Amino acid sequence: MHVADAPHLRVLRLLRDEGPVSRAELGDRLELTRPRLLAEVERLVAAGLIAEAGMAASRGGRRSTLVELHPRLRFAAVDLGASSIDIEVTNGRLEPVATYREPADIRSGPRQILLRVNELLHKARTDGAYDRLDAVGIGVPGPVSFRDGVPVSPPIMPGWDRYPVRELLAREHGCPAVVDNDVNIMAIGERHGGVAHSVDDFLFVKIGTGIGCGIHLGGTVYRGVDGCAGDIGHIQVDPNGPVCSCGNTGCLEALFSGFALAREALAAARSGESPALADRLAAYQAAANQAAEEPGGAGPDGDRPEPVITITARDVADGAAEGDVTCIRLIREGGRRVGGVLATLVSFSNPSMIVIGGGLALLGHVLLAEIRSVVYRRSLPLATGNLPVVLSELGSRAGVTGAAVLASDTAFEQA
Amino acid sequence: MHVADAPHLRVLRLLRDEGPVSRAELGDRLELTRPRLLAEVERLVAAGLIAEAGMAASRGGRRSTLVELHPRLRFAAVDLGASSIDIEVTNGRLEPVATYREPADIRSGPRQILLRVNELLHKARTDGAYDRLDAVGIGVPGPVSFRDGVPVSPPIMPGWDRYPVRELLAREHGCPAVVDNDVNIMAIGERHGGVAHSVDDFLFVKIGTGIGCGIHLGGTVYRGVDGCAGDIGHIQVDPNGPVCSCGNTGCLEALFSGFALAREALAAARSGESPALADRLAAYQAAANQAAEEPGGAGPDGDRPEPVITITARDVADGAAEGDVTCIRLIREGGRRVGGVLATLVSFSNPSMIVIGGGLALLGHVLLAEIRSVVYRRSLPLATGNLPVVLSELGSRAGVTGAAVLASDTAFEQA
Numbered sequence: 001m002h003v004a005d006a007p008h009l010r011v012l013r014l015l016r017d018e019g020p021v022s023r024a025e026l027g028d029r030l031e032l033t034r035p036r037l038l039a040e041v042e043r044l045v046a047a048g049l050i051a052e053a054g055m056a057a058s059r060g061g062r063r064s065t066l067v068e069l070h071p072r073l074r075f076a077a078v079d080l081g082a083s084s085i086d087i088e089v090t091n092g093r094l095e096p097v098a099t100y101r102e103p104a105d106i107r108s109g110p111r112q113i114l115l116r117v118n119e120l121l122h123k124a125r126t127d128g129a130y131d132r133l134d135a136v137g138i139g140v141p142g143p144v145s146f147r148d149g150v151p152v153s154p155p156i157m158p159g160w161d162r163y164p165v166r167e168l169l170a171r172e173h174g175c176p177a178v179v180d181n182d183v184n185i186m187a188i189g190e191r192h193g194g195v196a197h198s199v200d201d202f203l204f205v206k207i208g209t210g211i212g213c214g215i216h217l218g219g220t221v222y223r224g225v226d227g228c229a230g231d232i233g234h235i236q237v238d239p240n241g242p243v244c245s246c247g248n249t250g251c252l253e254a255l256f257s258g259f260a261l262a263r264e265a266l267a268a269a270r271s272g273e274s275p276a277l278a279d280r281l282a283a284y285q286a287a288a289n290q291a292a293e294e295p296g297g298a299g300p301d302g303d304r305p306e307p308v309i310t311i312t313a314r315d316v317a318d319g320a321a322e323g324d325v326t327c328i329r330l331i332r333e334g335g336r337r338v339g340g341v342l343a344t345l346v347s348f349s350n351p352s353m354i355v356i357g358g359g360l361a362l363l364g365h366v367l368l369a370e371i372r373s374v375v376y377r378r379s380l381p382l383a384t385g386n387l388p389v390v391l392s393e394l395g396s397r398a399g400v401t402g403a404a405v406l407a408s409d410t411a412f413e414q415a
Numbered sequence: 416m417h418v419a420d421a422p423h424l425r426v427l428r429l430l431r432d433e434g435p436v437s438r439a440e441l442g443d444r445l446e447l448t449r450p451r452l453l454a455e456v457e458r459l460v461a462a463g464l465i466a467e468a469g470m471a472a473s474r475g476g477r478r479s480t481l482v483e484l485h486p487r488l489r490f491a492a493v494d495l496g497a498s499s500i501d502i503e504v505t506n507g508r509l510e511p512v513a514t515y516r517e518p519a520d521i522r523s524g525p526r527q528i529l530l531r532v533n534e535l536l537h538k539a540r541t542d543g544a545y546d547r548l549d550a551v552g553i554g555v556p557g558p559v560s561f562r563d564g565v566p567v568s569p570p571i572m573p574g575w576d577r578y579p580v581r582e583l584l585a586r587e588h589g590c591p592a593v594v595d596n597d598v599n600i601m602a603i604g605e606r607h608g609g610v611a612h613s614v615d616d617f618l619f620v621k622i623g624t625g626i627g628c629g630i631h632l633g634g635t636v637y638r639g640v641d642g643c644a645g646d647i648g649h650i651q652v653d654p655n656g657p658v659c660s661c662g663n664t665g666c667l668e669a670l671f672s673g674f675a676l677a678r679e680a681l682a683a684a685r686s687g688e689s690p691a692l693a694d695r696l697a698a699y700q701a702a703a704n705q706a707a708e709e710p711g712g713a714g715p716d717g718d719r720p721e722p723v724i725t726i727t728a729r730d731v732a733d734g735a736a737e738g739d740v741t742c743i744r745l746i747r748e749g750g751r752r753v754g755g756v757l758a759t760l761v762s763f764s765n766p767s768m769i770v771i772g773g774g775l776a777l778l779g780h781v782l783l784a785e786i787r788s789v790v791y792r793r794s795l796p797l798a799t800g801n802l803p804v805v806l807s808e809l810g811s812r813a814g815v816t817g818a819a820v821l822a823s824d825t826a827f828e829q830a
Contacts, residue, residue: 143797153797215761217637224765226614228797235759236793248793344650344759348628350639378651378663382558382568382643406456 002347004332007032012412015050015069016093017192022056022064049073049415054388055250069093072132075407076121076173078138079182079399080113082106082156082209088118088400089129093283094192094408095401098129109159112122118172128384136169136177138406139185139399141210143228149179155246156210177411182206182399183230184221186392187214189357189402193397194393202349204392205232207338208358211253220331223357232345233257237337252341256334258313265311276319277311284309316394317363335370343378350383357392364391422447422455430465431485431508432607437471437631440765441490456482464488464830474694484508489545490822491536491588493553494597494814497521497624497741502535503815504544509607509823511815513544521556524574533587551584551592552822554576554600554643554814557623558643565592567642570661571625597621597814598645599636601807602629604817605770609808619807620647622753623773626668632764637697648672649761667756671749673728673774679745680726689695691734692726699724732778750785757786757804758793765798772807779806 005013010030015021021029027037033093044050045067053068069092079086089098100120104113117138124130142154149166151157169177180188187204190196196204196216204214212231215222223229233253234246241250242260255261269277288309317329342354354375356368372389379387392398425445430436430462436444442452446537458463460482468483484507494501515535519528532553539545564581566572583827584592587647596605602619605611609633611619619629628645630637638644648668649661656665657675691717703724734742757769769790771783789806794802807813 073801132651164626217632222632224798225767226797228795229765231762231765231795231798234795235762236755239506264741272737287680340651341759342646344756345763348630348644348645349637350641350644350646350758352640380643380646380649381644382641383639385641405450 007036008044008415009412011037011040011044011382012049012069012415015067015411016412019093019201020053020066020068022066024064026067027098030195036298040068045415047415049412055388066395072131073286073411074133075404075411076124076133076136077400077403078139079185080106080116080117080138081399085113085117085120086396086400087117087124088404089121089133090404092408094401094404098124098127100124102232103340105203106157106160109178110163110165114165114168119175133173133175135175135407135411136173137185137403137405137410138165138169138177138179139403140165140179141182143226143231144179144181144184144223145227146223149177151179154329176407176410176414177408180221180403180406181212181214181223181227181230183212183214183291184223185214185400185402185406186357186394186398187216187221187355187402189394189400190357190392191216194398195402196353196355196389199353201349202315202353202355203342203345203349203351204355204357204398205338206358207257207356207360209258210340211257211358212277213345215349217351232341232392233356234320237340252337256337261313261316261334261360262310263322265313265327266309268326268330271310274319274329276322276324276326280315281309281311282320284311313360313362320363320366328366330367330368334360335367336374338367339371339374340378343375344386346375346379346383350380353389354387354389355392356389357395361391361395383392391410421461422451422829424827425465426452426459427484427830428457428470428824429609430482430514431823431827434508435468435481435483437481439479441482444560450694452654459830462830464480464827472561481603487546488826489548490819491539491548491551492818492822492824493551494530494818495519495521495532495555495556495598496597496814497556500532500535501811501815502532502539503819504536504548505819506616507823509816509819510820512652513539514544515539516525521572521575529580529583530704532584536588547588548588548674550826551588552818552820552825553580553584553592553602554597554818555580555594556597558640558641558646559594559596559599561595561638563646564592566594591822591825591829592822595636595818596626596627596629596638596642596645599638600629600815600817600821601677601772602631602636602817603820604809604813604815605772605807606611606631607820608816609769609770609807609813611770616764617770618757618764618766619766619770619772619774620753620757620814622775624673626672626753626773628760630764632766646757650756652755665721671752676728676731676745676749676775677725677770677783678727680731680742681724683741683745684726689734689739691737691739691742692730695730695734696726699726701796717772728777733776735781742780746781747785749775749778750782751756751789753782754786754789757791758790761790761794761798761802765795769802769804770807771804772810775805776810 051070053066065193075090077088085104087100088096096387142157145152150162151160166177166179183206199228200219206212211233213232215230234251238250242254244251244254268274269281316327457484466485470479470718471479488507488632490505492503502515557572560567565575565577566575581592581594598621615634628647649666654667657669659666659669683689684696695732731742775790
């Protein structure tokens with residue numbers, strides 16, 4: 001049996017999620033007696049967390065004062081990807097007041113990456129985005145011990161294992177910090193401000209460079225005993241499939257992910273099987289050759305490095321939109337693989353929604369249609385009777401949004 | 416954030432799980448102040464739920480009185496299987512004071528089955544097992560809306576869809592009732608008194624006539640949005656596999672379950688591929704023929720029905736113990752199928768233990784070894800670093816034990 005959260009948490013979350021509210025309405029909404037509510041409000045005003053915001057419209061009797069989260073509140077939200085740093089500094093309502101995004105290789109290790117995160121955050125202060133931070137939330141692309149605030153055996157993050165990320169951020173910025181897995185924060189973000197708004201039980205499936213799943217059950221993220229719940233990219237879907245980076249064969253993400261799709265698309269372009277992709281490849285090559293011949297470019301001499309020509313998921317999506325059958329086939333095959341795994345997970349966990357996000361979500365309705373088809377055909381009918389399979393609404397902002405939610409929850413809990 | 420359960424619930428559960436405890440120790444264990452504890456105890460004594468039980472051994476100062484659950488408390492625990500009714504009437508500590516077990520076909524419908532359940536419970540009263548019941552807990556072999564207390568679209572229970580099981584049992588016995596899925600109550604039972612004692616995150620996999628999974632996460636059963644979480648028997652494991660009773664092809668339980676194993680074992684016995692099974696089949700046939708020829712048996716004339724000869728999982732287990740290679744192969748193939756699905760579920764849910772129960776658990780260590788091998792090889796290393804895969808300790812009593820736990824929790828919550 002779960003008892004309701006403490007009154008101060010409920011007050012702060014309501015003001016965060018809905019904006020200024022009158023004292024009278026707060027009392028009604030949270031079912032708090034007037035003296036209890038007034039005491040809470042007074043305490044939170046004294047703590048500098050909330051402030052008065054003028055008078056509410058009359059409800060017939062005396063007009064009630066509006067309260068809101070203090071305009072000074074600031075949260076830092078950081079989303080570390082395999083190859084990028086995304087930062088938002090937000091106000092109490094989690095609206096961004098400063099945004100930074102730049103490429104960064106997570107493999108350069110925690111010192112260098114966190115140094116850069118701190119530089120960007122200090123720059124935000126210099127830019128006037130905040131005076132002081134109330135909390136920092138950060139997502140990293142690997143398993144995390146949420147309790148300890150450290151990454152745990154993250155496969156693509158050499159040097160990060162048990163690195164004290166939470167402790168160092170908290171010390172640097174003089175406020176609470178919280179660390180979570182990148183897919184978990186995307187799920188939290190999507191629930192706060194996206195298509196899963198107020199949905200308690202859903203799966204957020206990120207299909208990008210790799211594949212992962214955020215599991216939201218009973219209103220909260222389920223992280224597993226070792227913090228690696230939802231790590232579905234290495235589920236074996238074809239014992240005769242290609243060898244995966246993890247050493248096993250036929251893992252889901254060895255068959256369908258940004259990396260796998262680019263590899264297959266390049267092959268289809270080179271063989272000419274896909275006219276749409278072959279055209280793009282030729283155009284990229286021409287552009288690269290031209291760039292190399294221009295003054296200031298690498299010279300046309302012998303030691304010029306071979307230009308790296310890549311076909312991307314975007315090219316496959318565009319090819320499919322033009323009706324290129326190979327592009328459509330590549331997307332459908334991928335959707336079938338993902339759908340097969342999701343059918344199993346739906347039978348197992350009986351969620352009320354599946355959200356598809358990550359870079360490959362740009363493959364759009366062809367991908368969705370195939371995933372839906374497999375899930376609806378293969379899962380238990382009772383579990384799919386009313387199961388929307390939809391695209392993320394927040395897209396690339398899902399991660400920072402969730403990191404901001406976690407940061408604010410942490411600040412509110414410690415208030 | 417979850418706040419601790421109400422004090423009276425914590426007192427009652429502690430006395431249920433650990434027996435008589437002194438007032439002084441209760442206060443220490445539950446971290447309640449002395450006045451708060453005394454008030455709770457007084458209230459529960461007045462409500463007839465707990466009673467004094469003599470003096471505790473001295474702890475140096477004044478001796479403290481022991482309290483215990485009232486000796487009069489009685490819970491009814493019912494486990495409905497596809498072909499059986501199991502009932503225990505227990506005292507407050509969930510020790511059985513009366514036990515009934517008989518065959519029953521769940522397909523005969525809710526009226527007939529519940530009539531029989533009520534007859535057995537009234538017989539228990541006549542037998543002196545109780546004066547009145549404090550709660551009834553019942554498990555059924557299908558999805559359940561836990562909130563509504565009704566089965567929902569249960570595939571093998573014609574006539575039971577949304578039948579008001581909870582309401583009718585509560586009315587008949589004048590006490591609260593609670594309805595859950597049969598695998599969920601097995602998981603709850605195993606956590607109360609079996610190998611998963613005090614484990615918060617584990618999967619209980621029942622392999623019997625069908626296959627199902629009880630999901631225990633964060634200290635509580637996860638039932639899913641429609642009550643069908645854990646329904647893993649119809650996960651497709653081989654697109655070219657046999658047609659399942661559900662209409663799809665290659666479902667897990669079409670490839671390995673009590674029914675599937677019996678079918679394959681019978682084929683191996685008839686073809687002579689398995690000498691051990693062929694011997695058993697011959698012995699069963701001889702016994703059946705002899706029975707038919709005996710006075711009082713069906714006569715040897717033309718309209719005598721063909722005797723139904725079945726090879727069971729027990730025969731396969733015995734054959735494997737004797738070293739019959741076909742029997743060992745059948746078990747290993749089944750273990751490999753189940754292991755493949757569990758590897759996926761382990762990567763997804765990162766539990767801290769897997770418990771194997773149900774009728775086919777008698778296949779023992781050959782089955783376990785194969786399941787372990789596949790799970791350890793195919794799941795994420797972080798998730799299997801410390802993941803015991805073990806047999807149920809409670810065996811056929813897991814279900815009624817869990818039903819008793821649910822019944823007592825329901826009674827305590829309403830106290």
